[in-house]
Amino acid sequence: VSISPSARSSGAKGISNVVSPSYTGFGIEPSNVFSFTGFEQPNEFSLTLMRNLANYSGAPGWLRLGGNTGDYFLYDPNFQEFRMDTNKNPTGQGNIPTDLYYIGPAYFKAIERFLEDTPITVGLNLAYNFVDWQQRITDMAQAAVDGLSNTKLVSFEIGNEPDLYGQNGFRKPSYGGPDYVQEWLDRANVVYNKVLAPGGFPKAFFEPAATASTIGTSFLIDVLVENGILQPNQSSSAVGSTDGFVSAWNQHDYFYFISVSPMELTMDYLAKFTSTETQFKHWSQEIGDTLKDHPDIPYHLREMASVGPVGQVGISDTFAATIWTLNFFLYSATLNIASVQMHMTDNSFASPWQPMSHPEKATEPHVRPSYYAFAAFTQLLGHCNGTTQIAPVSVNDAPSGYGEYLRAYGVYSANQLTAIVVLNSKLALASDPSPPSIDIQLSFPDNPGRPAYLSYLTAAGADTQSSADTNWNGFIFSDVDGTLIPADPPVGSTPNRDAVVGTDSTLSVSLRDSEAVIVS
The missing domain is CATH 2.60.40 (Immunoglobulin-like)
Incomplete structure (x- = not known):
């Protein structure tokens, strides 16, 4: 076997842009934030594992606080405990009500335990659609702005996987991209004017969620653009204006999703690099087209894992998944994805570590082999000193x-x-x-x-x-x-x-x- 790379980047075919030291990050399900940060006391195990990677790369990895449960949360400034509270009388629409849980100031105090200047993307509840939605979404946004000072709030994600809203009861079955664009712009406009502008934050501070997995829908990026997602506000016709709300594209993908992916999942199927390249073929084309059409808007893979929704024992928690993870970081970087957040829950075999005891899984805190892929990649980034x-x-x-x-x-x-x-x-x-x-x-x-x-x-x-x-x-x-x-x-x-x-x-x-x- 022979391998002959170019001596210089100028001669390397398919060379990436400069890869951020924060490239390899994590997406933490909002309902599981305290599992990773700790409740009343910090989770030093999790914090040490994150610190290891920052020491390797020279910067903390990007964290996205988002997922399904982000669309079930409302903010209550009077709830002071280090946990989420269940609403005993939810009235929100949906198969799971959009007001099922409350969080309070302790949610952001817990997040502040992460490393200084950790870039944070915070999910805001788009699914909640009652008459007081403006107050509810600005309460959460203001709490994030006020509560995050050690870490670095860099963007808001409005809604999680809205292409699934019709089937999960958040909206009518016919809900599509044009409906989403209008609601997204309405909320971005309110949050900017009431929270961000008074705080001196830029207008382009929001990430629209593209289609989750149902390829060919009206939530694809080019269709969202056609429907006006890049407009400066909902009344403007200046599509593509640089004065819009979009700071980055927010894509989700899983290599394999149980009960959705049609093929049989085996360790060997995961191990074949061609399996990943085939599964990611559509997204790689979309990334190329999107960055060509909108070169100033980065494309982040905000939710990713080997197997969703919570991994597969005997596959996601093996060394085979470690090799897959390291290759995916390298492969995705060559596509000019701006960062990758591997999704974590406290009951997922795909999470790089188990943050706490979990009775349902009969497991104690431990490091999974896939964490070693993060270590290898971040040390590689640090070796190159930000270039x-x-x-x-x-x-x-x-x-x-x-x-x-x-x-x-x-x-x-x-x-x-x-x-x-x-x-x-x-x-x-x-x-x-x-x-x-x-x-x-x-x-x-x-x-x-x-x-x-x-x-x-x-x-x-x-x-x-x-x-x-x-x-x-x-x-x-x-x-x-x-x-x-x-x-x-x-x-x-x-x-x-x-x-x-x-x-x-x-x-x-x-x-x-x-x-x-x-x-x-």
Whole structure:
């Protein structure tokens, strides 16, 4: 196998824009915020795991506080407890009432426990549609503005997955994109004039939610634009004006969604990189078209995971999902997605860690293997000091049966090739006494004699479910307190090592099945 990236970003085909140090973030379901932040006392386990990643990349990851339950919440300034309160007499419309829960000032006090300057996107309830909706939505927006000072409020998301409003009873069955655009503009206008403008915030501070999963609806971005989502206000005809409310596009996707995705979910299906590329084909086209038509409006993937809605045991919580996650961060960056928030709930096997005890799942707090993909990617970002660009690189002469399982990327800093990432997702199980490996010749053009270091993301096998049997660059993360612990890689994995690029500007590396390496 040979991999030959360009020596400079200017010659790299498909090179990304500069990737933000906050690129890899999390979406936390609003009803689960306290599970991750802690209730009366901070959840130091979660906070340490987030701090690890910020230390690697140089900046906190972007957090989106949104999801289905965001459209069930109202704000009550008199409710002071560190939890959400259930409305005993809800009257809101919907299969789940739009006023089912209340939160108070403690909600934002808990969020303030996150790292300083953590970029925060806060979801606002669009589903609630009674006569007092203006007061309700501005109460929540004002509470966010007033309550978030250590962290950094950077945008509001108005509504969660409105293309599903017709089927979940929030609106009439015929509810479509034009209806949504009008309601979205009405609410953006009210929140801007009553909350943001008096506080000195910009007008472009809102993210419209595009279609969730029902491709071909009137909620696609180009259709939302046709219906006026970019208008400065609901009475203007200046479509595309830079004086509008839209700060970014807000897309959701899951690689696989239980009871929705038609194919059978297996570990091998997840492991095949071609599965992700096929599933994401529509979105990759939309991203390209949207950024071409609106280059000044970033495109964020605000809700993503390997399996939705709450993962799949034996798949989402395995090392196979770790390789998938690292590849997805690299792949999505080459599409010029501005950031990716992997969605987290306290009962999801796809969450990178279990934040608290969960009786229904019979589990205690622990780190899942997928967290190690965050560690590897954020350390890569930090290595490039805020100038990271990523490009896909062809894998030449792949052995028979490996074409769907091998991917490579060139990583650039200040225009220079600084690292090569190679991922081998072909399944090797922990029970395999001698898993296969492949030899790879890497080219570092114009760099003969260059020192290199081989950092491996590895585990006992693709089916590994424990942090203790997973390893990134010679470290594991404690299930007790989330800290880094030096540890030897599992038996059968490839050791991290120093190396030197040869006089012919090539370097030979070995990569076991179910393993990834970053050569820097």
